[in-house]
Amino acid sequence: MNEDRIKGKWKQLSGTLKEKWGKLTDDDLQVAEGNREYLAGKIQERYGLAKDExxxxxxxxxxxLR
Incomplete structure (x- = not known):
């Protein structure tokens, strides 16, 4: 699924993301709004992962999602 389609379905995906990564806040997901790099950065920050991971x-x- 490309980034444009993800942005279009962001509200539906936010719930799924919150189930998968419960440490992400609603504000994190609202600001991310389909931005892959921002989302990865927040996951990195909240879970103490390496950037690549x-x-x-x-x-x-x-x-x-495909």
């Missing part, structure tokens, strides 16, 4: 988690999530 957080980016991989986001990519894997995107891939699971």
């Amino acid at each position: 957080a980016a991989k988690h986001v990519k894997d999530f995107e891939d699971s």
Whole structure:
């Protein structure tokens, strides 16, 4: 699923993201609004992951939406 489609379905995906990464706040998800890099940065920050690992988690999530 490309980034434009993710942005279009962001409200629906926010719930799924919150289930997967419960430490993300509603504000985090609202600001992210489909921005892959911002989302990876927040996951990195909240879960103490390396940048590459957080980016991989986001990519894997995107891939699971296909």
